[in-house]
Amino acid sequence: MSDHKISADGLSIECHAxxxxxxxxxxxxxxxxxxxxxxxxxxxxxPVIGGHDCWKLPWVNSTMLDETYSGPGAPVTIYPGRGVRISWEGDYCTWDYERGNTNA
Incomplete structure (x- = not known):
């Protein structure tokens, strides 16, 4: 199971980590x-400890998902329920679909 997935309505990314x-x-x-x-x-x-809300979500969900998408193809097609990878890019986060993940 992916830690991060597109929400059922396709408008945001959810954390299941x-x-x-x-x-x-x-x-x-x-x-x-x-x-x-x-x-x-x-x-x-x-010290850094676990159990907090996901710190990546505010970065990728702050705008429309197509604005934070970094994968191939434009415009991006949103697949609700599909797993994604979120990457820290120094000053912001981007996302793309997990390779080989076709679960919807």
Missing amino acids: PGNADCRMRPDCDTERWDEFYCTAHDPSH
Whole structure:
């Protein structure tokens, strides 16, 4: 099963990852900057832990899905329920369909 999928209505991406997945790891403080170990914005004593909301979704769902799509083909065809990969691109996230995933 894919951790991230297109929603049933085709308007957004949903996260189905377990609480210890990379996308649910972040410090228990109000920060937008952290690395894999701790908060880098204001207090490095805040360690990164799991169980948070997926931090990738606000990035890819902030606009229409075709605006954050990075895969081949344009315009993108939205397949509700299909698994996707979300990639961090330095200042933003993009998504494309998982290779070989034809589940709808």
